[in-house]
Amino acid sequence: MKVSRVGVVGLGGIGRVHIGGWRELGAELHGFDELPESRAVAQEDLGLQVHPDLASLLRSVDVVDVCTPTDTHAPLALAALRAGKPVVCEKPLARTLEEADELIAASEQAGVPLFTAQVVRFMPEYxxxxxxxxxxxxxxxxxxxxxxxxxxxxxxxxxxxxxRSAGIIGDVMIHDIDFARWLAGDVVRVYAKLMRPAGPQNGPTHAYAILTHVGGTISHLTASWARQGGSFRTSYELAGSEGMIDYASDQRPVVQTIPGTLAAPAGSSFGSSFTRELAEFRAAIEGGPQPRVTAHDGRAALAVALAAVTSAQTGQAVELPVSATPYEGSAPVAAEVASA
Incomplete structure (x- = not known):
């Protein structure tokens, strides 16, 4: 099928980012938000056709992009899938594994694709x-x-x-959960801690997790909502048997190996990574190759995130079932990123 008309459900912050990506790809844009005030604002400043209800939007578009609070992902995506519409769903795929399984089953039954928007996989530095x-x-x-x-x-x-959201683990850490799994395979054990510093914060603002991958790799993940001044920082350090890759968003990225140091490709803007992500989803919907992240990947990342929440709440490590083989490497994607 040809993707010409895209309906974005949820016209807040991430919805506006997705709208920018779809606009760059030349899509005819439609929108819906359950909040009347959000619909009114969007009608004024986003330059797209805003619908009064979900049913109206579903009748008017080829693809639905769900960009709403986490606990609403499943019912909205399910309605779109049952209407025969391919769905892009912002991470996490759902609030529970039962909901994620229901979405995947609905996608398969309707014969239309379902994608989880895990944008980190599309960032050149990653x-x-x-x-x-x-x-x-x-x-x-x-x-x-x-x-x-x-x-x-x-x-x-x-x-x-x-x-509603699984907190900082479901919103922030899930990006690195997905990336770690992409690098080293499925996660079989999780131990996590949540921290809430003194003050007016409503809920934990820091999370730390240790993941054991099926092939034996160990991942240490830290997420925080406490960075001051509106700045954002990410980093990774990947240590292997023959070298290391070391990156921080506020420093010049390099690849360090035992023979020497090699410059890594420079990163691109935040927005263009979303555009690449949506372009790859669109190509798959139109009959192209499978994208680098699928609904099953989204479900797997959610399973690890929820296990981390359980571990933090109980103080105990959580074991996860093995659903993939140990790490054996996989085909490169950087050339695809550069050409998207």
């Missing part, structure tokens, strides 16, 4: 690292470290309601 690991540049991954730090969202908003 995709190039994955290529290096897949090509054996650092040997077999042994220990990996990831950080993701930003400012706090609305202290009274849904992000802090664990029943």
């Amino acid at each position: 995709a190039s690292a994955r290529d290096a690991v897949a090509a054996g540049k650092i040997g077999r991954p042994g220990v990996m470290r990831f950080t993701r730090e930003g400012g706090m969202p609305n202290p009274q908003g849904w992000y802090h309601d664990m029943a």
Whole structure:
């Protein structure tokens, strides 16, 4: 099928980012938001056709892009799938594994694709690292470290309601959970901690997790909503048997190996990574190759995130079932990123 008309459901912050990406790809844009005030604002400043209800939008578009709070992903995506519409769903795929399974089953039953928007896989500084690991540049991954730090969202908003969002783990850490799994395979054990510093914060603002991958790699993940001044910082350190890749968003990225140091590709803007992501989803819908992230990947990342929440709440490590073979590397994607 040809993707010409895209309906974005949820016209807040991430919805506007997706709208920018689809606009860059030349799509005819439609929108819907359950909040009347959001629909009114969008009608004024986003330059797209805003619909009064979901049914109206579904009748008017080829593809639906869900960009709403986490606990609404499943019912909205399910309605679109049952209407025969391919769906792009912002991460996490759903709030529960049962909901994720229902969405995947509905996609298969309707014969239309379902994609989880895990944008980190489309960022050049991350995709190039994955290529290096897949090509054996650092040997077999042994220990990996990831950080993701930003400012706090609305202290009274849904992000802090664990029943609705899975908190900082479901919103922030899940990016690095997905990336770690992309590099080193499925996660079989999770131990996590949540921290809430003294002050007016509504819910935990820091999370730390240790992941054990099926092939033996260990990942250390840190996420924070406490970074001051509105800045955002990410980093990773990938240590293998033959070298290391070391990146921080506020420093010049390099690839370090035992023979020497090689410059890594420079990163691109935040927005263009979303455009690449949406372009790859569109190509798959139109009959092209499978994208680098699927609904099953989204479900797997969600399973690890929820296990991390359980571990933090109980103080115990959580074991996960093995659903993939140990790490064996995979095909590179950096060339695809550069040409998208």
